[in-house]
Amino acid sequence: MNDPMDPERLARLMEDAVGAVRPRPEALGLIRRGARRRHAAHRAVAAAAALAVIAGGAIAYATVRGSAPPPSGPAASVTPTRPPAAPDWDVDGDGRPDSAHVVPLSKGDLNTKLLLVVQMTRLGIQKIPFTTAPSIKMPPTGPRVVGSVDADSDGRAEIFVMVDSGASTQTWTIFKLVNGRVTQVTTSGGPVQLLVGGSVMDNFGFSCDGPHADLVTYSYGAKPKPKSWAVDRDTYRWAGSRLVLVSKRQQTIRASLTSPRLAKYAGVRCGDLPQSAAP
């Protein structure tokens, strides 16, 4: 049994460890650009909200005067509308359903190399190798295709694949057709990993049903105070085969575990995708 760490020695060790950490030269520029983008986004949201209020007032005024509101007024132009999505499983965008499945590249429980085989009516068969974490179960109980929906409204359905599952949480990744090739979607330089599911104290989910066809990941976790939850909401925009983080929001909400306010930060809301990849 060792004695507790001497605070002064600990402070010295920590200082030594991070003493060489220096800001990147471009850090201030990155922050300024980020702040400008954030400010522009806030102004756009505020302008849209103001327009909506004006439009709402106009409709109320028209209703009180007994005349029907116009079928498409300013309110209709305020709400962005996403283009119609491709039918589920139309990966190559030709209007006909395609199919996909995952196969292991070699046998063994520690195999991390897998192949997504996509059979498309227009582009034929494509095989895309990808890797997952070690110590995973193999198909059919392990990685498998969850579903295929047009998450970004580009007229072609993306393929969602469950790559790992724990007791309560699953990790999904996405493949999409870009320039005629099915490619694994990346973010921050690595394959995209969507956390789905959770337990009583932590929950993860995502949505692609918003008006801008952004992909929004959200999660909540219990804070030390009772009925207090830390909620995160990250919004990603599609850019080819990449998802680019455009906003991060964090807030604390006070709600009971069964509150609808909390429930909206859990689960999958993306077309007809299921809530989990059932075996």
Place this chain on the structure above:
Amino acid sequence: MAVRPVDQEGVDDFTGLFVGHYQQLLRLAVLFLGDLPAAEDVVQEAFIRVHGALRRRRVDDPVAYLRQTVVNLSRSDLRRRLVARRHAPKPMPDAASAEDDACLALARQEVIRALRSIPVRQREAVVLRYWADLPEAGVARLMGVSVGTVKGYTSRGLARLGQLLGESA
């Protein structure tokens, strides 16, 4: 520290805030997260938020605001990473960049490894108390807990770090 709202005239104040505090906050986030790129993300996001808050004149003490945001974002980042890292695929072999070298050097530090292996709240308490040199009341405010709870976290944190780092001393 008094900082005017960020506008055309206040640009220098924001630069002053960056110059005066970015590096310390980056190091704080590194101690919390044990990961330089993640720490940079967190601190840059904190500065973007304080920029907006200053513009809207909604912050009296920007340094306290920044520190609180770094603590909150780090905690949130860790919560996500705890799950995500378990599922992370192996990186492809590649030539290491200078930045990778810096990250590896950081990861090799025993104290960083030891900090990463103790519970998050204990880590926050010992880092804020003994590295940031904040009083217990200040740590309690930042962590959103009582002073007694901070004492418990630091005591248990020091005991565990004594086990982890004592053997290598």
